[in-house]
Amino acid sequence: MVNEVSPDSLRSYITSLVSFGTRSTLSTQTDQKKGIGAARNWVLSKFNQFAANSGGRLSAYIDTTTISKGGRVDKPTLLGNVVAVLKGTDPNDNRIFLISGHLDSRASDVMNAIIDAPGANDDGSGTAAVIECARVMSTRSFPATIIFIAVSGEEQSLLGSGFMAEQAKKENWNLEAVFNNDIMGSNNSNETNIIDNTRVRVFSEAFSPADTGRTIQNIRNLGLENDGRSRQLARYVKEIGERYVDNLEVVMVYRNDRFLRGGDHTPFVQRGFAAVRITEMNENYHHQHQDLRIEKGIQYGDLPEFMDFEYLRKNTAMNLANLASLAKATSMPQQVQVETKNLTNSTTLNWSAPKSGKAKGYYVLMRETTSAVWQKKFFTAETKITLPYSKDNYFFAVQSVNETGNESLPVLPSVAR
Numbered sequence: 001m002v003n004e005v006s007p008d009s010l011r012s013y014i015t016s017l018v019s020f021g022t023r024s025t026l027s028t029q030t031d032q033k034k035g036i037g038a039a040r041n042w043v044l045s046k047f048n049q050f051a052a053n054s055g056g057r058l059s060a061y062i063d064t065t066t067i068s069k070g071g072r073v074d075k076p077t078l079l080g081n082v083v084a085v086l087k088g089t090d091p092n093d094n095r096i097f098l099i100s101g102h103l104d105s106r107a108s109d110v111m112n113a114i115i116d117a118p119g120a121n122d123d124g125s126g127t128a129a130v131i132e133c134a135r136v137m138s139t140r141s142f143p144a145t146i147i148f149i150a151v152s153g154e155e156q157s158l159l160g161s162g163f164m165a166e167q168a169k170k171e172n173w174n175l176e177a178v179f180n181n182d183i184m185g186s187n188n189s190n191e192t193n194i195i196d197n198t199r200v201r202v203f204s205e206a207f208s209p210a211d212t213g214r215t216i217q218n219i220r221n222l223g224l225e226n227d228g229r230s231r232q233l234a235r236y237v238k239e240i241g242e243r244y245v246d247n248l249e250v251v252m253v254y255r256n257d258r259f260l261r262g263g264d265h266t267p268f269v270q271r272g273f274a275a276v277r278i279t280e281m282n283e284n285y286h287h288q289h290q291d292l293r294i295e296k297g298i299q300y301g302d303l304p305e306f307m308d309f310e311y312l313r314k315n316t317a318m319n320l321a322n323l324a325s326l327a328k329a330t331s332m333p334q335q336v337q338v339e340t341k342n343l344t345n346s347t348t349l350n351w352s353a354p355k356s357g358k359a360k361g362y363y364v365l366m367r368e369t370t371s372a373v374w375q376k377k378f379f380t381a382e383t384k385i386t387l388p389y390s391k392d393n394y395f396f397a398v399q400s401v402n403e404t405g406n407e408s409l410p411v412l413p414s415v416a417r
């Protein structure tokens, strides 16, 4: 699947997206060729085209809500997220994995819904990645469900993702991971003039607002400040992304987002879901949130000519590798515990089998307390292990692994006395 991700497909999607002139959430919804209405119909048509070859597993729709006037919205506006759902094949598996990009674009003035705002990179890149993942993955089947979404209203204050995250929370979705792709297809920076298409960032927040009371106490006592849900996901993204995609380093950034900027993962993080932001390594602010113009010889504006489609291919493939690994894997092991009833120089962990899917066995992961990534792993087909390493000196976690080698997200042990 990684090999099927095509820079030409990605380029063609972005050419189409840019052709709508502006994709401002406040722009026309009745014009057939211009504005957000035409753009979301086009994304829906792509999803429907893939659905036709999916054996009935992929279905697509525009999920709408009316947003009222206020903040960055100057009139009541119909907002539409374009959603494609690749239904899982295992009826006992209710896990959902979600990839998102934002369809809307903006000019210098966020309220200007008329002038051109090509949004090739922000966030044509993320939207193209979502469409390309849907194209490749819809020809395969997975036990778990994958949702591909192009949201609107990001630039108007994360309105579309907030709407989606609220549904996920209300309907109690078993949403295990959210990949928000925003600005991930350009390889160069202004000011510092760095050109690098070999590194991509994954931003993750340490804690979730759901971490209160005993949970936060536990984090303090056990030193788990780098093992929150989103950060654990970021670590997995790095591991799998670098395993499957050549010439790409996934750089973890230990914060939720960049200064002065927000993103569509945040409404999910705020509701307690594991969600990360994937963004290019070096940003060029001449091409973000800028009206098209030339000033002192510099071309401003978010145009396709500033993109690197080979870089976008790698970053898209990195997302795909992660989504596919997670959706193919069995669910996580349950009731993972570390025994602490005695003073020992070894570590004993036990757990029970995953809820859905058949695990061939488990990887017990280990790392020093100061290490950002897992350093050692032990395979066992049992649901208990004793290792000759002190639980005082390392972090441990357990992940399920299936027959084809796909790994679930790791689970940190709770303390059993």
Ligand SMILES: [Zn+2]
Pocket (backbone or CB within 6 Å): 102, 122, 123, 154, 182, 183
């Ligand atoms: Zn953006």
